[in-house]
Amino acid sequence: MASGSTEQGSAGPDLVVDLGNMASASLATVGGKALNLGRLVTAGFPVPPGFCLTTAAYRMAAPTDLDAIAARLDGAGIDGTGARSVEEAERPDGGRGLANDDRDSLARQARDVILAGPVPPDVDAAIREAYAAMGSGPVAVRSSATAEDLPFASFAGQQDSFMDVDGADAVVEAVRRCWASLWTDRAVAYRTTNGISHREVGLAVVIQRMVDAATAGVLFTANPVTGTRTQTVIDASAGPGQAVVSGAVNPDHFVVETASGRILQQPKDTRPSLADAQLRELTSLGDDAQRLFGAPQDVEWVIDGGGKAWLTQSRPVTTLYPLPEEDPFTGQAGTDGAAAGTDTRVYLCGTLMQGLTRPLTPMGLHVLALMRGNNNGPWKTLNPGLRMYVDLTPILRNKSGREVLARMLPLADGRSAAILPGLLEDPRFSVARPPRKKSGRKGGTAPARKQPNGAEGTQGLGVFLGIIPGMVRALLWPDRELRRAWRYQDRLASRLALPLPATAASRLQHTEDILATSVNRLIQASLPAPAMGYLMLAAARRLLRGIAEPRELEAVLRGLPHNVTTIMDLELWHLAVSLGGDPEARRAFTELNPGELAGRYRSGTLPAPAQSGLEAFLSKYGHRAVAEIDLGMPRWSEEPDHILGMVSNYLRVEDPEQAPDRQFARAAGHAEARISELVERAGTKSRLRGRLVALCLRRTRQLAGLRELPKFCIVLVLAEMHRQLAEVGAELVKNGTIGDAGDVFFLDFDELRVGLRGADLKGIVTRRRRLYDVELRRRRIPRLLLSDGTDVEAAMMAAAAALPQQAAADRLTGTPASAGTATGKVRVIMDPVGARLEPGEILVAPSTDPGWTPLFMTAGALVMEMGGVVSHGAVVAREYGIPAVVGVADATTRLHDGQSITVDGAAGTVTW
Known part of the structure; x- marks a missing residue:
């Protein structure tokens, strides 16, 4: 990023490239926006003429002070130490350990040094010459960063653009302001969150002839709300498109079926800003752009006074959930055509059923597939977004399968069950009659029966018969x-x-x-x-x-004996009680955070009772982990931070009646009383x-x-x-095959064997880690996903939102999971590692698995976004005797820390 350098020692071709001459341009030279515009021009799309001032100009103009500022931002990383753990990445703040004020101060310094520095004479001359060659007049001056319009991060709106810039002096100044916008607070934060180096990023600038817009707007070649890849969504408004992009106007909203051009949604009771023919033309242009780039696109467009449509930008849509048929490691789509609407299939997220919102490591997915026989059984699975989805299509198309699904799905996940009726009514998934078998008589021949594979035909039956004795x-x-x-x-x-x-x-x-x-x-x-x-x-x-009503039997399951997870939690509680009586141990656990405690444990320097007690606990339970069905996740014996944090939580319990062992004993006593009552009633x-x-x-x-x-x-x-x-x-x-021992969990067994023979696997690991990091940041996971990319729940919610209704401002509803009522303050926890839950607080979480259960011991109640009455969190809540409501949509965003709420586990409501 050093100043004063020129590439090849001249200011001509290195500084300015016409948009029509970018066949050999690279992302590092012209940035994402210009590169995509160049590809559109080369392919014959209608793009306003213009040129790109390359990143060479930016690097010539960048003062030397900028290097030091960027290095400080890179060195601090996200957590202030250069490291960024998985748990930090999953925190709502993105794991930003470097204080926002400090980071913003550095960003402001970077902007100031650019705005204060002169534009190099060669650069100034190149801008003016190219601008004059366009015939002068108003232009758009738009930033084009090298970290922009990437497959995993669009950087939409992170850098500045300037419209209707007229005159050479104004254009030069707009270029300088574009350079400075590479260092806006939002751009720096976005790069930090996405793990992109501040020292390596550069900025080019696109200067294009302004189009006198009669109508302008944005189109998406896939529905950004529902994920449906077969729909084009267009927002339009009279005048320049910047008003639509910036949110300054309420645009007309259109949804078009891409293949047919059929208009599915358009404004009512007003004259729309686009005619049907214009909608179809824009839809066609967008579809062609998607084919050119090989991925769904976010396209900005303008229609001039003469009715001609122009494309002014095209970038990938990075927020869509991956298609089920995509290779989870490459993102490349499959070839069966499901995304195009043929033979649409339905997939249920199995990992959500297990309480996991996070992705699984590639090795974790590989091992789960091997445990299932690599899809040789009746349940086909796919792994979009590094999560396991089960193909429900055969069940939906079978009459008996529908009946079983309608009975069982409400128990596993209430929210999925709520949207199931809509799927059952969808003609794409109607019951299919099995083909008639020919008898073989009268000259007919019966088709050869497929012989079941050994694993497929006998393994399941063998296991079932094996458990009967x-x-x-x-x-x-x-x-x-x-x-x-x-x-x-x-x-x-x-x-x-x-x-x-x-x-x-x-x-x-x-x-x-x-x-x-x-x-x-x-x-x-x-x-x-x-x-x-x-x-x-x-x-x-x-x-x-x-x-007796079926719900009355739930109490029988409270305080169950012989539950290994409950036994573990109570042993951890007793460990905390014993440490609470040791002044030195209590001081350590109340003054140090879990990471510091873990460091002292590894070095053997915790107070003696804590060191020996934790060693004894981990000798029995150190194989467990958060998200423990993922083989790639570190075990508690490796990273005991979570357990140490739970001990700290338990030491805050001061009310004897809130002690977990007493609560568990009360739950068991309540169960025994309910049994006596039910036996007596049956005896009558x-x-x-x-x-x-x-x-x-x-x-x-x-x-x-x-x-x-x-x-x-x-x-x-x-x-x-x-x-x-x-x-x-x-x-x-040691062999140089991979860079870190943990990289093995981003490979499979066959690849590891190749690695042991000396192959370099670093490239494979790097690609998969980047995908994994992207998926770690994903917050919304479709519970039911169609093969055309549709998030079924999101589609149904969007349809319901279009209907007139009165939402309850002080109430959330879900599936009743554990009876009882509790009032307390909210604690929203996205990941249990390092989480703090005060006794009696209401635990609000996306979902839970056994790694969360130590938190249940002090929770006043549980609210989960996922799950049904037999999901893990619901079962454990009943066993511990705390009220629970599960399947509560948007609970982690609608509720906030410190908010006082009442959870009614029998009615399935959360009120405030």
Whole structure:
């Protein structure tokens, strides 16, 4: 960024390039805006004539002081240390550790030095000469940054543009102001958030002939609200388009079906600013631009007084959720044509069902696919946005499948269930009759029956048959089956060990062997008891028909014994209680943040009771993690910050009645009282029914708490695989194959084998990490996604918003998940790592998984954006006896920290 240099020592071709002569131009030379305009001109699109002042001019004009300022911004990074952790990236503030005031002050200094410095004579002359060659007159002077219009970040509106600039002096000054706008507060913050170096960015300037606009606006070649790729959305207003872009006017809004040109939505009761023919012409131009660039486009356009349409800008739309058919690692679309509207399919986000809003690492997705048999079974999955989606289309097109889905989906996710009726009515997903089979008689031949693949046809049946004996044992001898399940956990841990010494190749092979041999065994060993427990609950529900409402049985599941996650949480609470009695330990946990505590733990310098207590806890539970089904996530034994933060939270509990162990005991007592009541009510019908209800509910209490054990064991397997792969990663770092041991989680097994043979995998890892970082910042995840990109819930909400209605300003509604009422202050938590929840505060979260459960111990109530009555957060809330409402749309944005609300877990409402 040093000043005073020229490229090739001349001011001619290096400084100015005509928009029609940019075939050999690069992003680094002309920036994103100019590069795209040049491609449009070359392809024959109507673009106002003009030229680009290249980044060479900016670098000549940039004062030397700018280098030091940019270096300070880069060195500080986002967190003030140059680092940016995943947890920080997920914080609502984007993980900005560098104070906003400090960063803005540096940005202001950068602007000041540019505005104060002279425009180099060669640059000044080049601008004036090119402007004169255009015939002078009004022009648009627009910034074109090298970090702009990128596939992952559009930088829309981050730099300045100036319209109707007339005269050479005014053009030169507008260019200087464009250069300065590279350092606006918003541009610096945007680059920081997207991990783009301030030292490497440059700015070119586009100078174009102004078009005398009769009508202007913006079009999107995909619906930016719903994600639908088959629709074009156009906003238009009389006069220049800048008014539409800046939001200075309320534009006419049009939605057009791209392929047919059919107008789906347009202004009512007013004369629209665009005729039907103009809408179709703009739609066609936008579609052609999308084909040229290979991705949905955000296009600015102008129609002049003579009716001619001009394109003044085209940039990628970066906010759309990826298409299901896209390769999650490259972003390239598949070839089956689903996005074009043929054979539209429906996908349900399975990772949201697991309580995960964040993406999974590539290795995590790879392992989950292997666990499922690589789509050899009846459930096809895809991974758009690095999240796992299940293809529901065959179920929707099957009459029996529809009935099952209508019964089961409300239990898993209330919000998905609410939009299911609309899908059932959609003719694209109507019930399809199976093809008639020819009998083979009278000369006909029956088609050959497809022989099931071994894994596909027998594995599922084998696993099911394998758990039946255990279920019978659990029914007849529950205590014996409990002991058998706990013993298996210990045997599994010893079986996972790898004899040492071990090479990187043997570690990789051991990792694959673990996966191949452990999962089915652990399911057969750990699933029978909880399966029988919930089967007995279902039997009790049938026996109590007409005697008790189904919701009354929820209390039976409170305070369940034998739940390994609950046991873990209570052990962590008891650890906190013991540390609270040690003055030195209490001081450390109240004065230091989780990161500082973790550093002292790793160095062995925590107070002795804390050091030994935490070591004992992690020896049992260190294999767990937040988002623990993702093999790529660090385990608590590696990064104990989360657990240390929970201990700090527990030390703030001062009211004995809010102590988690007392709350859990009260919940268990309430459950026992409810069982006695239900047995008595059933006994009034007949003594036998009363005894049967008692048996069913007692078995439910004895066995259902083991529901967490299968996952606990699976996570044991994943943690050992994680540990072995980290060792493989360390070896690959030594070989120069990858840059960091954690890079192994952005590869798959086959790629790691290639890496062990010496291949350089850094490029693959870099691309995948960038995609992963982009997805970490994504806040809205479609729960139901069509293959044309439509977010079904967003589409239905948009349709409902267009109808006249009166929204409740002081109420949110969702799915009742755990009965009870609680009033308290809101604490919105997007990620549990390092989170602080005061006793009695209302936990408001997008979703939860087992890594969140220590927070439940002090929460007054739970509000989740995702989930249904059987989702993890709902189940745990019932077990802990706290009110919960789940499936509450936009809860994390509508509610704010410190706000006083009342959660009614029976009515499913949140009021204030």
